[in-house]
Amino acid sequence: MTSPRHSEDWQDLIAGYVLDDLSPAETAQMQGLLSQPEIQAEVEALQELVDLLDYTPPEQTLPAHLRAQVLTAAQTLGQEKTQAQPQSQWKRRWWVLGGILVALLATLAFDNLRLRQALEQNQHLVSLLRQPNIQLYTFAGTDVEPEAAASLIIHSDRAQATLVTHRLPQLPAGEVYRLWAILETASDPLYCGQFNRDTAEWNLPTAACSQVPSQLLITAEDADAPPVPAGTLVLQSS
Amino acid sequence: MPQDPAPDNLDLNVGQATDAVLIEALRQGHVEALGALYDRYAHLVYRVALKVLTQPDEAEEVTQDIFVTLWQRDTYNPSRGTLQAFLSVMARSRAMDRLRSKGTRWRMLQRLQRHPGSPATSPLETASLHERSREVKTALTDLPHPERIVLELAYFEGLSQSQIAQRLDIPLGTVKSRTRQGLQKLRQVLSDHR
Incomplete structure (x- = not known):
């Protein structure tokens, strides 16, 4: 044996x-x-x-200084969407940083105004997110627009909606996208505003739109149709 | 009602937000969301990295790297699992990459310590506990992937055998046999190094 x-x-x-x-x-x-x-x-x-x-070494305490270090690095490096592989080596990071700077300079030279507008828009969104009493929703595209997505901020104190869409095509004249809230307290979808741009902000038509819904939907509708969903469902909240 | 929220108020809201809300806020460029996610998961990331690397300064670098990468190029997909699992996998994977890249240098040092004239005891016997642990973990990077991954999940992420079976979508019996084989192969790899 x-x-x-x-x-x-x-x-x-x-x-x-x-x-x-x-x-x-x-x-x-x-x-x-x-x-x-x-x-x-x-x-x-x-x-x-x-x-x-x-085996785990006994020094298990997370260094207190690391948090500030991470946040400073994040703010310094920004959220550039580079193609570089995430590597820990600083050498590579300098190459990435160099690449980002070159790309940034080229972008500035090419379209400075557009960059500034985007920055202002981002600052506006960041300032919105800093407000109390906001609700943040994300949307995924349905089978009709599988690549589309959107983020919606409902500012309940101001009864305002701010929406940013991604890969949602612009509709022809005479058509709009409409936002609907499905509330547990109502049997029918509640009309909560309309838009036809990739970024939009509007005042909510009724206070009930600030309530936490069970779901939010976005459909494509005729601009002069009554506020009842009849068009194609393109986005739904997750 | 005040026009501008006090910073404390903001921190409180961010601290109470769900991971999904924080990730969305992070994608929108809200650095406070990164801070809240760090407060929630940095201990986990650091613990996994330290377990693999055994060196606190290297675990610290991996932790920083992971959160800065999450900020810069967030690749988290909620449909594939929780953020906690995502960060845990990332921590293990980054730490193992680092171990692998330093493995060659480590082995050279080991060989130098064993040249003729040095004491007859093996480096594994004379090295400190965390150095010996590091050598074993470095040797793990030489194992074939099927055996290596089950050992990594068990010892670095602390998963049970049934959790490993679920994560890898393989039968429990396969996890058991690969763990046994992995351990034997690891011993062989270490013997070959000596």
């Missing part, structure tokens, strides 16, 4: 023994082997391996 040709079986048994996952039959088999010094030595070696794998 303990001849060299069975060494693979021993190894498997010993590994199972150290990992504490032997079947009752294997346990019985192992009991018979444990008296042999070579098996004991093998058990000890594998047990040491498991202990070293499982």
Whole structure:
């Protein structure tokens, strides 16, 4: 049973023994082997391996200064969408930073006004997010517009909605996208405003639109249609 | 009603927000959301990185790297699992990459310590506990992926065998056999290094 040709079986048994996952039959088999010094030595070696794998150094406290360091690095580096692989080496990061700077300069030279508008828009969104009593919703495209997405901020104090869409096509003249709230307190979808741009802000038509809905929907409708959903469902809140 | 919220008020709202809300706010460029996610998960990320790397300064760098990357290029997809699981996987994977890239240098040092004339004891016997642990974890990077991943999930992310089976979508019996084989292969890799 303990001849060299069975060494693979021993190894498997010993590994199972150290990992504490032997079947009752294997346990019985192992009991018979444990008296042999070579098996004991093998058990000890594998047990040491498991202990070293499982070892965690005692210094487990997260350094207090790291939080500020992370936030400063984030603010300094910004949210550039580069193609670089996320690597920890600073050397690579400098290359990435260099690339970002070159791209940024080119963008500035090419379309400074557009960049400034985007920045103002971002600042406006950030300032909105800093307000109390806001609700933030995200939307995913339906099968009609699978790549479309949107984010909506409802400012309940001001009864205002701010919407940013992504890959949602602009509708032809005479058509608009409409936002509907499905409320538990109402049987029909509640009309909560309309838009036809990738970024829009409007006053909510009724206070009930500030209530937390069970779902929000966005449909494409005729601009002069009554406020009842009849068009195509393009986005729904997740 | 005040026009501008006090900073404390903002922190309170962000601190109570769900992960989904914070991720969305982060995508919109709200750095406070990153701070809240850091407060929630930095301990987990640091613990996993430290477990793999055994060096606090390296675990610190990995932790910073992960949160800055989350901010810069957020690739988290909620449909694939929780943010906690995503960050845990990222921490393990980044730490293992680092271990792998430093493995060659580590082994060279090990060989230098064993040149003729040095004491007969093996480096594994003389090294400190965390150095020995690091050598074992570095050797793990030489294992074939099927065996390596089950050991990594068990020892670095603390998953049970049934959780590993679920994560990898393989039968529990396969997890058991790969764990055993992984341990044996790890021992072989370490023997080859000596």
